[in-house]
Amino acid sequence: MNSSQKNTLLLLFESPKTVFTMAGIALLTGESREGVLSKRLNYYVREGKLQNPRRGIYAKKGYNPEELACLLYTPSYLSLEYVLQKAGVVFQYDSCLTCAGYLSRTVEADGKEYRYRKVKGEILADTSGIDNKGLINIATPERAFLDTMYLNAEYYFDNLRPLDYRKIMALLPIYGNKRMEARVKKMFDK
Incomplete structure (x- = not known):
């Protein structure tokens, strides 16, 4: 895992949010290349660091379902x-x-x-x-x-x-x- 990948994951885990959209993650990380961000997030899902409850939605383990409902x-x-x-x-x-x-x-x-x-x-x-x-x-x-x-x-x-x-x-x-x-x-x- 390179440093930009670590930074992305660190930013997500430092956030009080438990559920994110792809657009929200792009704003949070400053990554404008959708393909790069998508590959990185899918890697985190495969590694078990993030969950993917629905297409385009990423969540921390133990996310709040109420937060997902509002998102x-x-x-x-x-x-x-x-x-x-x-x-x-x-x-x-x-x-x-x-x-x-x-x-x-x-x-x-x-x-x-x-x-x-x-x-x-x-x-x-x-x-x-x-x-x-x-x-x-x-x-x-x-x-x-x-x-x-x-x-x-x-x-x-x-x-x-x-x-x-x-x-x-x-x-x-x-x-x-x-x-x-x-x-x-x-x-x-x-």
Whole structure:
């Protein structure tokens, strides 16, 4: 391994990120020749120093799947069933990571399923109720609840107690949907 290869690997491991795109690695390392960079990264994958969960995506061992979910399709944020399950609003276990984004698609990477649901651009652009935890964008339980109501009017929620009604009402105008507002008020009997 020559010194430029060592530098590339060192730069990747010094970065707080655990998942990288080819373009991101090129910016990080300053390597403008795509063929050279591709060969180098594929060498690291063969040697077991990096993982390649999906074409064009490289990751450190033990990478964060939530970070990968936010990187596969940008802009997107973790939401829907994934967040509701973690918050205790939905009890049915699903290992799939669900995101709201600019397209609807299901992707498998490294044995995990990533499901993206399309929301309107105005909703996606509004960051109210979305926490930026370093390299991960994740909806609050209230935002995930509203995203789910927006995409599936008939969705059944097991437990609404973890949700803050005031936060829900503050986020509701993002969706601009009177029927949805009426359904939410009816669910909370207010």
